[in-house]
Amino acid sequence: MTNPQDAAGRQGNSEYLLEAENLKVTFRAPGGRKLHAVDEISLGVRPRETVGLVGESGSGKSTVALTLMRAHEPEGGRIIFDGQDITHLNERELMPVRRRLQMVFQDPYSSLDPRWSIRRVISEPLKAHKYGTRQQINDRVAELLEQVGLPPDAANRVPSQFSGGQRQRIAVARSLALQPSALIADEPVSSLDVSIQAQIINLLRDLQDRLHIALFIIAHDLALVHQISDRIIVMYLGEPVEEGPSDEVVGHPQHPYTVALLSATPVPEPGGDRKRIVLTGDPPSPIARPNGCRFHPRCPIVQERCRTEKPPLTTIGPGRKVACWFAGQMDPPRDLWALQNVPLPPGVEPAKRASLGS
Amino acid sequence: MSIVSESAADAARTALSGDTILSVKDLVVEFPRPGQPTNFRAVNGVSFDLRQGETLGLVGESGSGKSMTALSLLGIVPAPGKIIEGSINLRDRRIDDLPVNELRRVRGNDIGMVFQDPMTGLNPVRSVGSQLTESAMRHQNVSKREALEIAYHALDDVGIPAPRERLQAFPHELSGGLRQRVMIALALINHPEVIIADEATTALDATIQAQILDLFRERLSVATMILITHDMGVAAEICDRIMVMYAGRIVETGTIEEVLTSPRHPYTVGLLSAVPKFDIRRPKLVPIPGIPPTAEDIVRGCPFAPRCRFAESKCDDRPALEYTDGRLLACWNPRSATEQPQ
Ligand SMILES: Nc1ncnc2c1ncn2[C@@H]1O[C@H](COP(=O)(O)OP(=O)(O)O)[C@@H](O)[C@H]1O
Ligand SMILES: Nc1ncnc2c1ncn2[C@@H]1O[C@H](COP(=O)(O)OP(=O)(O)O)[C@@H](O)[C@H]1O
Numbered sequence: 080m081t082n083p084q085d086a087a088g089r090q091g092n093s094e095y096l097l098e099a100e101n102l103k104v105t106f107r108a109p110g111g112r113k114l115h116a117v118d119e120i121s122l123g124v125r126p127r128e129t130v131g132l133v134g135e136s137g138s139g140k141s142t143v144a145l146t147l148m149r150a151h152e153p154e155g156g157r158i159i160f161d162g163q164d165i166t167h168l169n170e171r172e173l174m175p176v177r178r179r180l181q182m183v184f185q186d187p188y189s190s191l192d193p194r195w196s197i198r199r200v201i202s203e204p205l206k207a208h209k210y211g212t213r214q215q216i217n218d219r220v221a222e223l224l225e226q227v228g229l230p231p232d233a234a235n236r237v238p239s240q241f242s243g244g245q246r247q248r249i250a251v252a253r254s255l256a257l258q259p260s261a262l263i264a265d266e267p268v269s270s271l272d273v274s275i276q277a278q279i280i281n282l283l284r285d286l287q288d289r290l291h292i293a294l295f296i297i298a299h300d301l302a303l304v305h306q307i308s309d310r311i312i313v314m315y316l317g318e319p320v321e322e323g324p325s326d327e328v329v330g331h332p333q334h335p336y337t338v339a340l341l342s343a344t345p346v347p348e349p350g351g352d353r354k355r356i357v358l359t360g361d362p363p364s365p366i367a368r369p370n371g372c373r374f375h376p377r378c379p380i381v382q383e384r385c386r387t388e389k390p391p392l393t394t395i396g397p398g399r400k401v402a403c404w405f406a407g408q409m410d411p412p413r414d415l416w417a418l419q420n421v422p423l424p425p426g427v428e429p430a431k432r433a434s435l436g437s
Numbered sequence: 438m439s440i441v442s443e444s445a446a447d448a449a450r451t452a453l454s455g456d457t458i459l460s461v462k463d464l465v466v467e468f469p470r471p472g473q474p475t476n477f478r479a480v481n482g483v484s485f486d487l488r489q490g491e492t493l494g495l496v497g498e499s500g501s502g503k504s505m506t507a508l509s510l511l512g513i514v515p516a517p518g519k520i521i522e523g524s525i526n527l528r529d530r531r532i533d534d535l536p537v538n539e540l541r542r543v544r545g546n547d548i549g550m551v552f553q554d555p556m557t558g559l560n561p562v563r564s565v566g567s568q569l570t571e572s573a574m575r576h577q578n579v580s581k582r583e584a585l586e587i588a589y590h591a592l593d594d595v596g597i598p599a600p601r602e603r604l605q606a607f608p609h610e611l612s613g614g615l616r617q618r619v620m621i622a623l624a625l626i627n628h629p630e631v632i633i634a635d636e637a638t639t640a641l642d643a644t645i646q647a648q649i650l651d652l653f654r655e656r657l658s659v660a661t662m663i664l665i666t667h668d669m670g671v672a673a674e675i676c677d678r679i680m681v682m683y684a685g686r687i688v689e690t691g692t693i694e695e696v697l698t699s700p701r702h703p704y705t706v707g708l709l710s711a712v713p714k715f716d717i718r719r720p721k722l723v724p725i726p727g728i729p730p731t732a733e734d735i736v737r738g739c740p741f742a743p744r745c746r747f748a749e750s751k752c753d754d755r756p757a758l759e760y761t762d763g764r765l766l767a768c769w770n771p772r773s774a775t776e777q778p779q
């Protein structure tokens with residue numbers, strides 16, 4: 080019996096709370112051409128789990144998030160929330176889903192209305208979902224402010240009276256107001272200083288532990304995503320290129336793009352002569368995608384076959400998928416641990432410093 | 438008024454080996470505080486020497502005064518901000534009190550600047566080529582044709598593919614990474630003695646940031662450079678020496694090795710621990726609690742004290758920037774030096 084569907088559209092036996100199957104999103108580019116923002120991505124976030132999505136800007140991360148939130152219409156694929164196919168629900172039918180699936184955006188400066196008091200910002204979703212009396216709403220606002228580490232009197236102030244990090248706390252408080260079971264955070268710390276990023280990441284980790292929410296977090300910083308996620312999906316030009324448990328993806332990357340991302344992430348460790356894998360050029364345009372492997376024009380180990388044949392996303396181990404013709408055949412990981420000067424996992428021999436390709 | 442004691446400043450100078458190219462002494466930059474009698478000190482008594490061929494990292498959170506320090510060197514502190522104290526010397530020449538037209542010469546000839554947002558440094562309505570040739574003609578006394586050749590080489594030098602065609606391009610037609618390369622080409626075109634890069638890679642993606650850092654490493658390995666960043670990871674990539682800045686002051690300096698392996702100031706320790714590293718144990722990140730003082734705050738004592746885990750009662754007095762075990766530090770209670778490399 081595979082995925083029986085009852086009258087309400089509920090799918091049986093899925094372990095995932097939030098799920099996307101073969102999601103495909105295109106936009107119309109100037110000149111009428113098709114922009115392939117997201118192509119055939121599947122993902123699943125279990126209850127209480129954190130899944131991280133990484134990729135460069137323009138790789139389609141926000142489009143995935145907004146499509147999951149039903150802000151973009153997918154051209155293909157399905158979105159399933161708690162067993163229910165929500166891909167084609169109308170706004171009214173979506174109401175109960177919206178309550179349980181919330182989102183935090185990147186820019187704490189523009190995502191909060193500057194004229195609104197913090198009380199109004201946070202209580203808006205409560206009012207929209209008829210949470211309760213005014214007193215109950217005020218109590219809930221106070222509770223939320225405390226949860227995100229802000230003083231009670233913050234409720235009476237306006238966003239401009241807060242720093243970027245504090246504003247992001249406010250945005251988090253607002254997203255938690257209705258006790259969602261899943262939270263999508265799109266680059267929640269990208270506009271903050273490194274010192275403040277850690278505050279917000281730890282806040283998200285704590286809240287998740289306490290409130291048992293499923294977290295889908297998007298970032299372009301692989302080290303940060305590794306730090307917080309149970310599993311990671313690496314995206315390039317709208318498509319997943321590698322996924323798996325966090326430590327596996329970072330410790331034994333199998334796609335050259337993941338290897339390059341790891342190598343490119345600056346870490347404050349001594350050893351200035353660290354070798355880097357520096358990719359040439361910019362990511363290509365999603366309007367005119369390269370044939371074959373989408374990554375081939377920048378790939379340090381590109382072979383003839385890669386220029387014409389597209390490598391499928393292939394399972395190479397439990398929960399491990401890679402889209403590269405040479406997945407499993409390369410041995411960059413140990414080199415990488417040496418490159419990064421991080422403590423080696425037990426049983427792993429340090430290798431000599433080396434870089435991929437020429 | 439200076440918080441760098443005379444002895445510390447002297448010691449700093451004697452500790453320097455290479456030729457000093459740029460020397461900043463007791464720099465103070467103030468902004469009026471609206472509705473208040475006292476001004477706000479965005480830069481508060483900063484002194485340092487920049488040696489020939491070194492890459493000096495100026496590191497600290499947003500608002501710590503890094504950009505105002507850089508803009509002071511170029512004489513372009515935005516009004517109503519003003520340099521109110523201190524001196525800036527480029528080799529033997531004092532440059533902080535030059536008339537406007539001479540300052541402009543310094544900016545084009547002697548000090549090249551790369552900003553975070555290339556659109557700040559580039560003119561959006563003029564082609565890349567015309568901006569490069571204009572700068573070359575103004576500062577190098579060359580013909581238009583020669584300037585065009587110089588511009589071509591400048592683009593080629595910073596790794597821009599098909600430089601000939603790019604000369605015709607407008608900044609908005611280029612990707613973020615290419616725009617930043619153009620900005621760097623413009624900063625380098627007149628062979629300045631000093632290059633200042635202010636958060637030059639902050640807005641770029643990791644792989645593009647790596648390209649630009651690589652360019653700095655390869656192309657500018659012998660250049661004299663100030664790299665401004667809020668990210669210790671970026672500083673670790675290419676700097677020889679680090680100055681950590683907090684609330685308008687230098688709080689710690691040291692070689693990159695010293696700062697990374699044995700940070701002494703609690704703020705430096707904080708900046709380092711906040712950066713996520715690839716560690717499979719995934720220890721919890723250690724943020725710096727709270728936020729830096731803002732322009733409204735009146736700071737007494739050590740400006741970092743409200744956020745410092747190691748603050749003691751004596752931290753109510755301001756610690757001077759002084760040598761402590763061979764390291765320039767402004768802290769009453771520095772972290773242990775035992776891990777220092779021998
Ligand atoms: N509303 C839209 N209309 C047209 N193109 C869009 C729209 N949103 C995103 N895109 C394009 O889709 C691609 C993916 O964008 P995005 O999902 O924002 O990437 P990321 O979040 O990874 O930076 C980009 O090329 C972007 O320009
Ligand atoms: N135009 C201005 N008016 C008032 N204060 C300013 C102005 N520009 C900068 N400042 C203040 O000067 C301080 C230092 O700023 P800046 O040098 O830009 O910091 P950094 O580059 O380290 O982020 C900040 O606290 C900022 O608020």
Ligand code: SF4
Nearest residue numbers: 372375378385403404
């Ligand atoms: S399939 Fe080929 S081009 Fe694509 S990532 Fe693998 S080696 Fe590189």
Ligand SMILES: [Mg+2]
Nearest residue numbers: 140141142266
């Ligand atoms: Mg995005």
Ligand SMILES: [Mg+2]
Nearest residue numbers: 503504635636
């Ligand atoms: Mg700045």
